[in-house]
Amino acid sequence: QVQLVQSGAEVKKPGASVKVSCKASGYTFTSYYMHWVRQAPGQGLEWMGIINPSGGSTSYAQKLQGRVTMTRDTSTSTVYMELSSLRSEDTAVYYCARGAGEQLNNWFDPWGQGTLVTVSS
Amino acid sequence: EIVMTQSPATLSVSPGERATLSCRASQSVSSNLAWYQQKPGQAPRLLIYGASTRATGIPARFSGSGSGTEFTLTISSLQSEDFAVYYCQQYNNWWTFGQGTKVEIK
Numbered sequence: 001q002v003q004l005v006q007s008g009a010e011v012k013k014p015g016a017s018v019k020v021s022c023k024a025s026g027y028t029f030t031s032y033y034m035h036w037v038r039q040a041p042g043q044g045l046e047w048m049g050i051i052n053p054s055g056g057s058t059s060y061a062q063k064l065q066g067r068v069t070m071t072r073d074t075s076t077s078t079v080y081m082e083l084s085s086l087r088s089e090d091t092a093v094y095y096c097a098r099g100a101g102e103q104l105n106n107w108f109d110p111w112g113q114g115t116l117v118t119v120s121s
Numbered sequence: 122e123i124v125m126t127q128s129p130a131t132l133s134v135s136p137g138e139r140a141t142l143s144c145r146a147s148q149s150v151s152s153n154l155a156w157y158q159q160k161p162g163q164a165p166r167l168l169i170y171g172a173s174t175r176a177t178g179i180p181a182r183f184s185g186s187g188s189g190t191e192f193t194l195t196i197s198s199l200q201s202e203d204f205a206v207y208y209c210q211q212y213n214n215w216w217t218f219g220q221g222t223k224v225e226i227k
Contacts (some may be wrong), residue, residue: 035216045157045165045208045218095164105212107155109176111164 002026004096004112011118017084020115022096029077030054033099035108036070036081038092046092050099051079086119093117123147123211127219133227140196142222144209149189153213156185156194159221160205168207169194199224 007021022034036048049060051070058070069082079096094115097108124147134140144154152172157165167176169185172192182197196203204226209219 044220045210047216047218050216097165100167100170105153107167107170107210107212108157108165108216109167109170111166114164 002098002110004098004110006094006096006112006115009116009118011120012086013121014087014119016086016119017082018086018117019080019082020094020096020117022079022081022112024077024079024098027098030074031102033104033106034070034072034079035097035099036068037095037097037108037111039095039114040089040092043092048081048094050104053079083117086117088119091117091119123150123214123217125209125211125217125219127207127209127222129222130220131223131225133225134199135227136201137198138227140199140203140224142194142196142207142224144187144192144194144219146190146192146211150211150213152188153211154185154187154192155210155212156183157208157210158203158205159208165208196224 003025005023010018012018030053035050038046051058053072060068067084072079096112099106100109126145128143154172156169158168159165168179168183173185184195186193206221206223208221
């Protein structure tokens with residue numbers, strides 16, 4: 001079955017960077033876009049960006065431009081999300097989520113289990 | 122950016138009753154609208170896509186309707202496992218989510 005397994009929780013200091021991984025299995029990795037979504041404590045869902053695992057092209061939410069980088073490793077079917085210059089407002093659960101179809105404009109299914117990133121001095 | 126607005130923020134419903142959740146888009150998203158359910162400590166789960174198509178394994182008591190800018194998620198007879206937060210998402214022009222509706226036990 002299609003599965004996305006994310007790396008474990010992280011605690012970082014303000015100004016540091018964090019890199020979260022998402023390992024995919026159960027499907028052809030390069031055939032489906034992958035998204036990252038975050039959720040601050042008690043808040044809603046915020047789309048962060050998208051990566052095409054086939055060629056590695058990316059698009060990011062405007063508010064995160066310059067701080068977020070998404071990459072992939074096709075040899076391990078893993079995508080990564082790195083967020084730099086962390087501040088307290090970046091404390092959130094970070095999810096990877098697969099685009100449901102092979103076209104760009106699609107809903108998300110399935111989702112990874114989430115990775116809690118805590119930014120605290 | 123397309124803004125998605127959900128109402129109400131909280132819906133108090135008794136088990137067995139019907140729940141109706143609304144989602145409005147700031148501009149037309151055609152039928153490119155999905156609904157997700159999220160329980161505490163869990164990732165969101167897809168319920169509905171294409172505004173009205175149930176995802177695999179989703180019970181028939183969940184139904185979606187609407188197109189353009191107005192959408193509705195209806196849960197016909199609430200079960201204990203349905204008390205959760207529900208999000209709508211448009212995928213017509215990039216991707217944006219509503220702020221969520223919490224369905225709580227009355």
